[in-house]
Amino acid sequence: MTQSTSSPSTERGDAVSGVEIVFDDIVKTYAGTSQPAVDHLSLTIPAGEIVMFVGPSGCGKTTSLKMINRLHEPTSGTITIDGEDIRAKNADELRRHVGYVIQGGSLFPHMTVKQNIGLVPGLLGWDKQRTAERVDELLDLVGLKPDRYRDRFPRELSGGQQQRVGVARGLAADPPVILMDEPFGAVDPITRQRLQDELLSIQEELRKTIVCVTHDIDEAVKLGDRILILTEGAKIAQYDTPENVLAAPANTFVEDFVGAGSALKSLSLSRVAEVDLYDQTSVKVGESVADAKQRATSAGHTSVVVLDEQERPVDWLWLRALQGETVREPADERDLITISQQATLNDALDSMLVSTHDGVPVTGAQDRYVGVATFSAVTSLITSKNQQAQETSGDAIAQAPDDADLEHATAAPADTEGS
Amino acid sequence: MWQFVTDRWLDIAYRSYQHVSLVVQSVALATVIAIALALLVTSYRRLEPVANFVSSVGLTIPSLALLGIMLPVVGIGTIPAVVVVTFYASLPILRNAVVGLQGVDRNLVESARGMGMNGWTTFRRVRLPLAWPVILAGLRVSTQMSMGVAAIAAYALGPGLGSYIFTGLTQIGGVNAVNYALVATIAIIILALLLDALLLVLGRVTTSEGIRVS
Incomplete structure (x- = not known):
């Protein structure tokens, strides 16, 4: 927040x-x-x-x-x-x-x-x-x-x-x-x-x-x-x-x-809003299929994200699955996995594990489609975050937990001896 | 026997009406009493074994004996019949109401309180509707049983078909003895089945679709 x-x-x-x-x-x-x-x-x-x-x-x-x-x-x-x-x-x-x-x-x-x-x-x-x-x-x-x-x-x-x-x-x-x-x-x-x-x-x-x-x-x-x-x-x-x-x-x-995994915990602090989103072609329900296919092909995409009237992503289809005259809403209540910009990187990675595509659609205010968070975009953000952290705090974040653990390990027996 | 029935058609119909009326009113009264008692029992956990004891021992008292005990206290006629039928009718309902009310998820009750329902509203809008299917099962058992108990009540000159059965029994060997006993018994069975069907319908109407089993 x-x-x-x-x-x-x-x-x-x-x-x-x-x-x-x-x-x-x-x-x-x-x-x-x-x-x-x-x-x-x-x-x-x-x-x-x-x-x-x-x-x-x-x-x-x-x-x-x-x-x-x-x-x-x-x-x-x-x-x-x-x-x-x-x-x-x-x-x-x-x-x-x-x-x-x-x-x-x-x-x-x-x-x-x-x-x-x-x-x-x-x-x-x-x-x-x-x-x-x-x-x-x-x-x-x-x-x-x-x-x-x-x-x-x-x-x-x-x-x-x-x-x-x-x-x-x-x-x-x-x-x-x-x-x-x-x-x-x-x-x-x-x-x-x-x-x-x-x-x-x-x-x-x-x-x-x-x-x-x-x-x-x-x-x-x-x-x-x-x-x-x-x-x-x-x-x-x-x-x-x-x-x-x-x-x-x-x-x-x-x-x-x-x-101890506080370095990983920072994954929970970084939000999807920070990820460079990929502009995957999106088509609206009711649009003509031919148009949609044409736009996707010219962008070099093999799949499109389907949006409803409120621009909420409802489906993510391969081009060959796009058939008929106009783009239709998915018939069954298939739950497309999407994440919001407020989701953490942790969540994004979780969602990708169950996604059938290389990434997951991201939604902004009122669940509107804003783009796709791809696996590589998320991992590169994590890498750059970790590098930043190492540079700014002199290895503090990446190393501290390990040091702390070592300290615990050595300190604990000493304590018991002392008491 | 056909002759017997057609001769006394009006009388049989009237007694059937009385019989059902006695049972319906007593069971209704018993339901209110039993639910009130169950509410008391579920509020004070220590009362629970007492309630279970009373409802199991109560059912073992022969109804004829209870009627005999009641006679000096309330006299003869309709009142002892109502008292005895109500007493028996309340026992299965009490037992089921205790089980039903205890079966209501505590989280739901707490949720209701947390939303600002007072004790009575929580009971009326959450606990009772959720316990209702179980209470209703007790109500059906109780109604069936009461049809028989009400026949015994004729011993104290109560209303209903019971007097036919007693007439038959006292005139054993007489011309219409078997007819009296048989007609009343069959009528009671038919009425009991009808009442049960009615209760089934009542159950469907009064049980929320959200918790209906089928």
Whole structure:
């Protein structure tokens, strides 16, 4: 997100709709345990940012999250949202103004997509018309065609689609704060990466305050404006931007947690937007096939990317597969793998593994086609990044992890001897 | 037997109506009571073994004996019949309602609370609809059983076809004894099947398409 605020979308930059959340000396002790699950946590979550809570299981990250919407009540301390103590209001009232997205979407199986998304607006007393419009708007936002999906039941959706609806449901009443509990834990890696990209582009537009719990450091690095790394008892190990967490881990706990492969981790910091995209010939649905073939051949291409009316890539065809009078939309719901400009290089490489072509189509704002990221373009960016890093920091990034490991290896026995 | 039926056609029809009416009303009452109890049981986990104990032991009490116990308390007529039928009808529903409500994914309940539904709304819009197919299965068992229990209730001068069976039994060897018992029994079987078919239809109408099995 730090990159995207400096991108052309700056005119939307000040439209922050999120609000600040402050934890003030929060303690949570569960009945029957002596160790507090959350031990004096004080924290400020800035308005309009995504803050990722990460840490080993049982570190109190989920408990901390659930205290924000009062699913858990702190034993002592106060939490304020936009300066207001969350206990000032009735808990149900509070929760209707805080979006909540949990793993797998947790859609209600007996309700249609429309009913699921319309739940909170319904609780807030919106009229039917307004709710229906909002549902369609949100389905569009998460990339599901309202006409096709509105009346489906959750079991008629794929895991990724369910999760999208889950996100739409969390956004339904346009809450300033959204809480996410391992939102993308239950889907396969490719789908997860797409959902993450979508969340980032939605966030670019909405600028909510999003608090997200994950155990996946890669996800935290990719999504977070800030990462909060917690140790047992929700003690803060480090609270900083992903760049700083990777470049300067505050202590050995953080270092171990983010992993030794920090040079590779920087793959998660570089975005596809930095890659030199290849201008693969694209054709629109409805265009004449002869024209399309002619354009592709003159550009020296043997395949074309097919776009729909909204210029979203829907298919990638070899020229010989282009038949008939005009270019048609793929008949079946074949999922063309695409990545957004916000995807990380890591994601790009993942996607290429399952692509049938040498590369993967990249989409920009509103999922519009912007070009193709080829394997060689991505690898050459990685190489040049690594070279840069070596030149600027005198081998620091490429060598540091190894040195650190060596130090650990030699230091560890010495420690045990000493004690 | 044909002669027997045509002679008493109106009386048989009226008693059938009474019989079904007794069962339907008692089962409806039992459903409300059982779901309320199940809600209590699922809120306080310690009550669960109690509920299971009551519903299994309850079913072993002979209905005739229970009726005998009820007589001094509520007298004879319709009221003891309703009490006894409701008591038996609530047991299978209670058991299924507890199982059904416990089977609702905890994440869904938490999700509902997290979205700002209060306890009652969560029950009405999430827990009950999701537990409904299981509760309905209990309702069907309970209705079938109640058709038979309602016949016993005639012993306390309750309404319905049961009195025909008792008439037949007391007149054993008499002219119409077999006719009385047989006609009432067959009528009860037919009515029970009809009610079950109705419940099947009710189930389809009231169960969300999203969780329907077939």
